[in-house]
Amino acid sequence: MTAQPRILVLAGRRSSTLDPLAAKLGVSHKCLVPVRGEAMVGRVLRIADEAFPEAPLFVSVEDFAVIADEPTVKRLHAAGRLTPVEAQHHIVDSVVAASETTGFPLLITTADNVLMTAEGLHAIVAEGVRGDADAIVMLAEREDIMAAHPDGQRRFYKFRGGGYSNCNLFWLRSDRALKATESFRYGGQFAKRKKDAVRALGLTTLFLYLSGLVTIEGMFRHFSRRFRVRLKPLVMRDGRLAIDVDNERTYRVAEEILARDAA
Template sequence: MTEVPAGRPLTVLLLAGQREGRVDPLAEATGVTLKAMVPVAGCPMLLHALTTLAKTPTVGRIVVSINAGSGIESLPEVAALIRDGRLDIRDARPNLVDSVFFALEGQEFPVLITTADNVLLTPATVREIDGAARARGADVAVALARREDVLAAHPDGQRRFYRFGCGYYSNCNSYWIGARSALAPAELFRTGGQFVKHPSRVIGALGVAGLFELVRFRFGLGTLEQGCARLSKRFGLDIRPVVVSDGATAIDVDAERSLKVAEEVIARRRAATDETASRRAPAAA
């Protein structure tokens, strides 16, 4: 169990790197080099997550792991965060896990690790994940969303879900780590993660135990809490699920379909914000 000192800010690692030599189809289709720079609703993908993190009161330092020479420091929003001492940029390594360890050298924990394509992340959800993980004394917390909440956010929001005895869930690409010693489960992602798309990676990461996890997963045996309890035993850490309220958190931008979905959700949110502002305007006057 991790005991985080009260009031300690949350560090956030934003993973925005891309494998060298790989051409991302979405980046290519929109005329940019890196997926993190793909325009989403009028601005680079990366800026959606950065803006959210900068607006979250409990977030202290932000670390961006991205390919060398990305040029993101020339973006005004990025330059402002650097001047304020809130943002570090670290060169991504060839492997996802190595990128995580390199980016977190010298950083203070707890840390929330998330991805640049998580454009629908909100300050409320960041605080929800952080608050739940601290309250439960977790070493590691994994954010997930219920299928019904994801589909309520957008009917085409996600097509793949993890099946458990208690329901269907989608990964939100957000992981809370309480202390540096709790980084061991990061090795699960050395082969790339995306276990719904590539179930064999579970076996590669967990050995024989992974085979049993695949059987449980295939037949929906056991609850979400029970699955995390087994992982906790495997790694000797307290690994907890955090089921977030906002199903849109599970909608990441990885193709033209999900890009369109994300932009529709963003447009709906902006319209709701404008409507709220217009209702308050007469009272303020």
């Protein structure tokens, strides 16, 4: 049986401005957007609960009252399974602050990761338990994502051998792994913001990436040297895992995939 991890779901608002998708669907937070009739944060917590029925669950949100009445949130909190932690202004600070309450090893995901599966959760935890990595990042290849849905993703990290997208699933062995989270302080969409990429990754790393000469494994070895922690990619064949709900397009995609699965 796979070890029971600590699981953190990031559900806070990134800014004081109302998310466009939340505004369109009449809710205060994107995490409350309903996907096939179920709020995203409730769906993600339900999947985590079903995958690891004894694991401590945590949700990072700036005001727990915002989500407290969502049925799954309410049930898990009443049962003592779910602990709220206060979200910070930046996602990196939210993870660092939450880790003081959650402890380690820690599995991190986001409330908009509605296509997350129990199999994906078990896979990253099992890889973490049996390996020596300080942190693991789950990714999927472009071809598998496109096979799941042709509109699932439009931007990919391009390496020698293929394009990849992350699955918003991260496993941290200990607080040592928090060093690597600093790479996300200036945002993870480095292809759009080169200055932020240089600040986060350094010129050598950015050159390796832009050259297209390095494999994804080679890049993670370079990351490990830069941050002085052992970082490892875990590539999954289920392309759905790399599709989260960011906007109206991916909302439609998620609804279509879940409807197809139900049928």
